[in-house]
Amino acid sequence: MSKILIVEDEAHLAEGLRFNFEAEGHAVQTTDRGEDALARLLKNKENFDALVLDVMLPGKDGFAVARELREARNFIPLLMLTARGRPEDVLKGFESGADDYLPKPFNLAILIARVESLLRRKDWTHSTNSATADRTAPDTASPDIFKFDDKIVDFRNLQLRAGNQTFQLTLMESDLLRYLIKNAGHPVSRKAILQDVWNLNEDTDTRAIDNFIVRLRRYIEPKPSKPRYLMTVRGLGYQFEAKPKD
Amino acid sequence: MAAAVALNVTWIIFHWRQVVPLVLGIILFGVLIAGMVVNTIFLVREIRRNEQQDSFLNAITHELKTPIASIRLYLETLDSRPLEEAKRREFYRIMLEDTDRLLGTVEQVLKASQVRQGSSRQNWQEVDFGAVVRDALGLARVRQHLSDEAMAFGSEPSDGITVLGNAEELRTAVFNLFDNAIKYSGEKKKIVVDLLAPNIDTVSLRVCDHGVGIDRKELKRIFKRFYRAPNPMSGDVKGTGLGLFIVRSIARRHGGDAYAESEGEGRGSTFTMRLPRIYRA
Numbered sequence: 001m002s003k004i005l006i007v008e009d010e011a012h013l014a015e016g017l018r019f020n021f022e023a024e025g026h027a028v029q030t031t032d033r034g035e036d037a038l039a040r041l042l043k044n045k046e047n048f049d050a051l052v053l054d055v056m057l058p059g060k061d062g063f064a065v066a067r068e069l070r071e072a073r074n075f076i077p078l079l080m081l082t083a084r085g086r087p088e089d090v091l092k093g094f095e096s097g098a099d100d101y102l103p104k105p106f107n108l109a110i111l112i113a114r115v116e117s118l119l120r121r122k123d124w125t126h127s128t129n130s131a132t133a134d135r136t137a138p139d140t141a142s143p144d145i146f147k148f149d150d151k152i153v154d155f156r157n158l159q160l161r162a163g164n165q166t167f168q169l170t171l172m173e174s175d176l177l178r179y180l181i182k183n184a185g186h187p188v189s190r191k192a193i194l195q196d197v198w199n200l201n202e203d204t205d206t207r208a209i210d211n212f213i214v215r216l217r218r219y220i221e222p223k224p225s226k227p228r229y230l231m232t233v234r235g236l237g238y239q240f241e242a243k244p245k246d
Numbered sequence: 247m248a249a250a251v252a253l254n255v256t257w258i259i260f261h262w263r264q265v266v267p268l269v270l271g272i273i274l275f276g277v278l279i280a281g282m283v284v285n286t287i288f289l290v291r292e293i294r295r296n297e298q299q300d301s302f303l304n305a306i307t308h309e310l311k312t313p314i315a316s317i318r319l320y321l322e323t324l325d326s327r328p329l330e331e332a333k334r335r336e337f338y339r340i341m342l343e344d345t346d347r348l349l350g351t352v353e354q355v356l357k358a359s360q361v362r363q364g365s366s367r368q369n370w371q372e373v374d375f376g377a378v379v380r381d382a383l384g385l386a387r388v389r390q391h392l393s394d395e396a397m398a399f400g401s402e403p404s405d406g407i408t409v410l411g412n413a414e415e416l417r418t419a420v421f422n423l424f425d426n427a428i429k430y431s432g433e434k435k436k437i438v439v440d441l442l443a444p445n446i447d448t449v450s451l452r453v454c455d456h457g458v459g460i461d462r463k464e465l466k467r468i469f470k471r472f473y474r475a476p477n478p479m480s481g482d483v484k485g486t487g488l489g490l491f492i493v494r495s496i497a498r499r500h501g502g503d504a505y506a507e508s509e510g511e512g513r514g515s516t517f518t519m520r521l522p523r524i525y526r527a
């Protein structure tokens with residue numbers, strides 16, 4: 001049984017969600033304040049397997065809650081649920097650290113499937129982490145592992161190891177890095193990233209991608225201001241190089 | 247004095263080649279500065295208007311989509327899960343409440359658009375304003391499950407307070423004032439309603455709450471279309487920013503006005519709607 005925390009200030013929606021997730025066999029707790037969710041997850045260290053987070057909350061909004069969680073290195077699987085469904089809002093949600101984003105009104109079956117998918121991912125991460133701890137070295141032959149120089153990206157665990165440091169990636173960071181690696185050696189446009197990674201139309205403001213790139217560079221580049229692996233292709237987008245020319 | 251003026255004028259006449267460009271330069275500079283000031287004022291206004299429209303779009307999106315999302319969630323639950331009769335009834339009740347909320351928002355938007363379209367005097371008649379206020383107060387109590395103490399008349403309104411106008415619009419304005427007081431009263435509601443006739447040709451409806459209050463700087467702005475006062479104490483209150491705009495527009499259409507008073511945040515507010523009264527001796 002998984003534990004789900006629902007942060008939703010609309011009482012009817014919160015109760016409807018609680019009823020359905022409980023019917024699916026999960027233990028559910030609800031709160032109507034972002035501050036309360038942060039206190040429970042960060043201060044009290046309460047253990048939840050997934051977080052369903054509304055954006056338009058009284059006090060701290062969902063974007064701020066997600067950002068604070070990720071800054072505190074809390075990588076609880078997080079699905080944002082909100083009436084704000086414009087592409088800019090979706091990108092802002094991903095940028096603030098959401099793993100998935102579903103605009104209201106939503107289809108119940110899809111919502112449950114998305115949350116179950118996040119829970120499965122958490123289970124994989126947990127089991128693979130245990131196995132990795134036993135083996136000490138990751139299985140670089142796996143399609144979910146990519147190695148370049150002294151760095152190893154573990155897409156299944158959403159982890160990136162650079163030297164002695166291990167970074168936990170959000171689902172969106174991981175998906176973007178996987179896409180860039182898949183196209184290694186070739187430039188990819190911002191519009192292509194929007195469409196292929198986030199399923200967003202090309203009219204969307206592409207600046208959010210730049211913020212993701214800045215974050216990825218902090219993980220993989222020795223000097224993020226002088227990138228060698230993740231380069232800007234002026235006027236087009238970005239290009240990943242696994243073996244940069246010195 | 248006269249000699250000094252004469253000397254100056256003489257100097258200007260003899261040096262007109264230097265004076266003319268200097269005067270023209272000063273005028274041009276003044277025009278430029280005035281242009282910049284006017285431009286900045288318009289820019290700030292435009293930014294404010296855009297911000298208000300953005301905030302309205304967000305609010306209306308939330309107010310429309312949230313009840314729809316809730317109704318859909320409960321319909322799908324009813325459709326996909328075996329439920330006991332009591333649970334089914336509970337879900338039907340929730341969906342009905344959401345439908346009412348949705349209807350309320352749609353009506354607010356339609357009314358706001360209606361009141362902006364000039365001052366047609368169609369359907370105007372003599373309206374027993376006392377009866378309108380009494381009915382609206384009763385309805386607000388029932389809809390919001392309020393006790394008699396939570397919302398009451400300060401003094402019972404006297405009979406024969408009549409105004410000339412559109413009864414439906416007046417009902418909307420009164421109900422919006424009550425709804426506003428209820429929404430911003432917090433948990434412990436104590437709303438006092440007074441219908442006064444300060445003189446023979448004026449009727450005044452005062453709605454006094456002990457809620458979150460309003461910053462004095464915001465007292466005028468809250469009647470603007472789409473405007474929602476940034477009050478940390480009212481963070482939970484959802485709305486479209488149209489309710490008070492509708493109140494003031496209706497009051498003005500009827501030859502009256504609406505205004506707010508408050509000692510500041512956390513110190514309650516008093517809203518007053520004044521209307522011309524038909525007085526018969």
